[in-house]
Amino acid sequence: MLRIENIKKTFNPGTINEKMALDGVDLNLEDGEFVTVIGSNGAGKSTLLNAIAGVWLVDEGKIFIDNVDVTKLSEYKRAVYIGRVFQDPMMGTAADMWIEENLALAHRRGQRRGLTPGILPEERETYKLLLKEFDLGLEDRLSTKVGLLSGGQRQALTLIMATLQSPKLLLLDEHTAALDPKTAAKVLEVTDKIVEKSHLTTFMVTHNMKDAISHGTRLLMLNNGKIILDIKGEEKKKLTVEKLLEKFEQASGEEFTNDAAILG
Amino acid sequence: MITIQNLIARIPGGIAQGIIWGLMALGVYITFRVLKESDLTVDGSFATGGATAVVLITKGVNPWIAMAIAFVVGIIVGCCTGLIHTKLKIPAILSGILVQFALYSINLHIMGMVANVSCNPTKNNVIITMRNIPGAILVGAVFAALLIGVMYWYFGTEQGSAIRATGNNNHMALAQGINVNNMKVIGFALGNGLVALAGGLMAQYQGFSDINMGRGAIVIGLAAIIIGEVLAEVIFPKGTNFAVRLLFVIIGGIVYYLIMIVVLWLRVDSNDLKLATAIIVMLALAIPNFRKGE
Numbered sequence: 001m002l003r004i005e006n007i008k009k010t011f012n013p014g015t016i017n018e019k020m021a022l023d024g025v026d027l028n029l030e031d032g033e034f035v036t037v038i039g040s041n042g043a044g045k046s047t048l049l050n051a052i053a054g055v056w057l058v059d060e061g062k063i064f065i066d067n068v069d070v071t072k073l074s075e076y077k078r079a080v081y082i083g084r085v086f087q088d089p090m091m092g093t094a095a096d097m098w099i100e101e102n103l104a105l106a107h108r109r110g111q112r113r114g115l116t117p118g119i120l121p122e123e124r125e126t127y128k129l130l131l132k133e134f135d136l137g138l139e140d141r142l143s144t145k146v147g148l149l150s151g152g153q154r155q156a157l158t159l160i161m162a163t164l165q166s167p168k169l170l171l172l173d174e175h176t177a178a179l180d181p182k183t184a185a186k187v188l189e190v191t192d193k194i195v196e197k198s199h200l201t202t203f204m205v206t207h208n209m210k211d212a213i214s215h216g217t218r219l220l221m222l223n224n225g226k227i228i229l230d231i232k233g234e235e236k237k238k239l240t241v242e243k244l245l246e247k248f249e250q251a252s253g254e255e256f257t258n259d260a261a262i263l264g
Numbered sequence: 265m266i267t268i269q270n271l272i273a274r275i276p277g278g279i280a281q282g283i284i285w286g287l288m289a290l291g292v293y294i295t296f297r298v299l300k301e302s303d304l305t306v307d308g309s310f311a312t313g314g315a316t317a318v319v320l321i322t323k324g325v326n327p328w329i330a331m332a333i334a335f336v337v338g339i340i341v342g343c344c345t346g347l348i349h350t351k352l353k354i355p356a357i358l359s360g361i362l363v364q365f366a367l368y369s370i371n372l373h374i375m376g377m378v379a380n381v382s383c384n385p386t387k388n389n390v391i392i393t394m395r396n397i398p399g400a401i402l403v404g405a406v407f408a409a410l411l412i413g414v415m416y417w418y419f420g421t422e423q424g425s426a427i428r429a430t431g432n433n434n435h436m437a438l439a440q441g442i443n444v445n446n447m448k449v450i451g452f453a454l455g456n457g458l459v460a461l462a463g464g465l466m467a468q469y470q471g472f473s474d475i476n477m478g479r480g481a482i483v484i485g486l487a488a489i490i491i492g493e494v495l496a497e498v499i500f501p502k503g504t505n506f507a508v509r510l511l512f513v514i515i516g517g518i519v520y521y522l523i524m525i526v527v528l529w530l531r532v533d534s535n536d537l538k539l540a541t542a543i544i545v546m547l548a549l550a551i552p553n554f555r556k557g558e
Contacts, residue, residue: 053439079441086435094432097425102436105429108422110441115418118425162439 001201002029002169007051007061009225021047022058023225029169034195034202036212038244039222040256045205046087048222049173052203054078066168080110083162083200085155085175092158095147099138099157102146103127106161130160134190152183156190163194170195172204176211188215213239223252271529276397278525279518283404284392284466285484286517289492290411291338291458292485293513298419299431299451304360305345306485308367309338309456310478313463315374318383318473327391331464338460339453341367346449356448371475382472390468400469407465408514411458416507427451459485480538483545484520490548492516 009022021044029035039045051058052065054075063071065081086092093102104119104127124142131139136156138149146154155175162170172191176184188211195202206212212219219236221229221244228251231239248256288310295303313334320330341363348359375381385393392403418424429437430447437444459481467473492512496504524541528534 075438076441076443079439082439084439086439091433091435092439094429094436096432097428101425101428105425105436105440105442108440113422113426113442115421115423118420118422 001031001033001066002027002052002203003062003064003067004028004052005062005064007058007063009047009051009056009058021225022051025061025225025227027220027227029201029203032199032201033218034200034216035204035218035220036216037203037205037220037222038207038209038212043222044225045222046173047225049171049203049205052169053082053084053171081168082171083109083165083167083169084171085158085162085173087174087177089151089154089158089178092161093146093154096145098143099131099146099149100124100127100142102157103130103161103164106164109165109167130164134160134193136190150183152179152187155179155183155187159187159190159194163198163200166198166200168201170200170202172202174205174207177207191215209241209244213241213244219244221248221251223248223254228252266529266531271526274525274529275522276401277394278522280392280394280397280400280404280469281466282518282521283401283408283514284462284469284517285521286488286492286514287404287407287411287465288459288462288481289485289488289513289517290415290510291455291462292482293489293510294415294451294455294458296486296489297431298428299448299455301349301356301431301448301452302360302482303342303345303452303455304357304482305341305363305367305452305456306360306459306481307478308364308371309341309459310463310466310481311371311473311475312341312367312374312478313338313460314467314473314477315371315381315463315475316460317464318381318467319374319376321388321390321468322381322383327389327468331391331461334464335457335461338463339457341460342453342456343449345456346452349452350445350448368475375473375475379475380472383468385468385471392465392469393471394469404465407461408511412507412510412514415510419506423447423450480541483538483541484517486549487520487541487545488517489513490516490545491519494548495519 004025004027006024006026007022008024011019011021025048037045037048050056052063054070054073057072062069070078070081100119104123107123127142128139134156136153138153138157146157149157176187179187192215194200202216204216217236218232219239220227229247245256292306295301316334316337317330320333321327345359345363348354348362349356372379383390385395392400394400419428426437426442427447427450429440430442430444434444463478466477492515495515496509496512500508524537527537527540
């Protein structure tokens with residue numbers, strides 16, 4: 001579903017702040033695979049996600065989604081294939097617009113937007129049922145401004161929006177990092193539910209090793225802009241934080257430098 | 265003489281002009297409140313609208329057709345600002361200043377290289393004039409009703425919603441596959457189209473177009489928007505729908521102009537009006553920031 005061939009990205013080339021953020025990454029995600037991505041600070045996890053999303057273009061290499069070469073496509077054009085949830089709960093929704101308006105915008109993701117009504121009456125019923133399914137207490141608040149919701153509610157709404165039009169690929173960028181532990185657990189629960197229901201190919205960046213181990217079908221670890229560990233199948237199921245740290249040290253020859261990831 | 269009769273006699277004319285400034289403020293509303301960009305093009309595009317309408321009318325063109333052309337010219341001007349901002353990646357505020365600056369020359373060309381073109385309502389066919397103030401108020405009110413209706417409809421469509429989302433949250437809009445650059449260009453275009461339309465009305469109303477008639481238009485537009493919002497909040501503390509909020513922009517324009525009339529009636533030097541307006545708008549823009557505790 002997602003195929004990445006030897007992509008490279010250097011930020012601030014030719015300056016004192018030059019940083020090789022992606023150093024030849026190859027990756028092949030099968031249809032329906034749910035990969036969790038972990039790494040120490042500055043390892044390139046979010047950079048890899050942004051490369052796939054098209055926030056900027058890569059310097060080298062190719063990116064294919066469902067066998068379509070998207071390497072040169074701009075961010076809004078790639079949105080046809082991609083559903084996205086950001087780390088900052090404020091980024092994924094339009095605060096001054098109603099819940100139903102946000103959902104209606106997401107329902108038309110990647111389509112031409114003309115002069116037909118922005119939301120049809122029958123859509124409201126669909127959205128109501130959908131919100132009820134996730135038990136967020138939002139089903140009777142369709143005409144509430146999203147800005148009045150809590151961070152957790154906004155993040156759950158963003159998830160629902162990202163998957164309203166079943167995407168070829170779901171990108172989650174540390175989407176629970178800004179939430180308190182209880183809300184984070186709830187949002188992860190919603191995530192699993194949505195991914196399972198629609199059998200979505202998912203790429204989830206996280207800073208939390210436990211989450212990376214207990215969710216998904218495959219685990220990637222990045223270091224210095226390279227994939228250094230790729231664990232799937234039975235091996236992934238048997239993984240523990242201790243084993244993962246040990247593997248990291250073997251693979252990189254360094255100690256893992258992200259306390260939040262180990263303690264979190 | 266400062267007499268009450270003198271003041272009352274000036275009120276109807278103030279209302280008529282206030283409505284026209286309110287119509288202009290609807291254009292400013294699109295860029296300032298919907299797109300959340302400060303578009304300084306309007307100081308130029310207001311005069312462009314006035315120049316285009318008056319030159320065409322004095323050449324015998326039907327005034328409605330002249331107004332339609334002024335609107336289209338305003339749209340083209342707004343496209344220029346939008347394209348300079350999105351394609352050349354120059355900040356919106358600077359793009360607006362550049363286009364506004366350039367329009368000084370262009371407006372002079374439209375007016376045949378003179379700074380002022382008169383449009384005598386006895387010799388020309390005009391749709392609004394200060395010689396018939398009740399008629400002017402009626403024409404202004406019809407324009408207001410039509411434009412509010414169209415804006416209410418448009419910003420509820422898929423495209424209008426996409427423009428609102430773009431102004432609200434660029435990241436969200438991109439992630440939903442919205443071409444934010446196109447939406448910005450459309451917003452700047454429509455905003456300046458309305459401003460030029462209002463410029464065309466103002467030039468006919470006052471009987472001439474002038475190279476400087478748009479000076480300070482952005483500040484007056486902001487004043488109208490903010491006065492309208494404050495009034496709407498007082499009358500509808502729980503918030504109200506988009507059409508009513510737009511109506512309050514027109515009301516804001518009227519209130520702004522009536523305040524100016526009172527100030528002038530009090531014999532304040534008219535050269536000090538701009539200073540007073542700037543201070544009022546500055547305070548009105550600042551107050552909400554402090555109320556939020558920022």
